[in-house]
Amino acid sequence: MYYGRFEHKVDAKGRIQLPIALREAEGDKVYNRFVLVKGIGGCLVLFTREIFESFFEAFEPEQLGDNGTVEFMRQFFSRMHDIVLDNQGRILLPRLLREEAGIGNTALLLGAGKWVEIWDKEQYEKHSSESEISYDEIARGFFATLGRRKDSNRQDVPTE
16 A cells, blocks of 8 residues: 655656655565556556556446547557666656656655555645545545445445
8 A cells, every 4th residue: 555745856857766665565575667657637647567457457448438438548558658666766757747747846756545646746736725625525434434344245334
């Protein structure tokens, strides 16, 4: 699970440091290869290859509709990049994706559970302040479910 907020400078070649906390997994596993895609709201999204492949296997293209499927696949896959850490623990953010996300001199890396979002710091602050729903509104639902588990019917059931 990815969590935390990290701020890093983007060097002249478009590289950023990927914190060790975002490279490590449970146990001794350290990831050095990722998939980078254009996200939602102006960010880039970094997945481990394993997580990306499991998400994509569960993806049902028919949910996009006839016209949406082809266009989504065209846009999505043309922006997808295989990302490998260099010897200093940096990743290269491809120019096209940096430009589309508006990432300038400072990148903000946000752990988001199964993936890492990469934002331009100023863009994120603007996006966050303009959001139509507040953190507290969303968090109420989350905290209300703590201590519960889902049964096989996918309904919330109190833990015993």
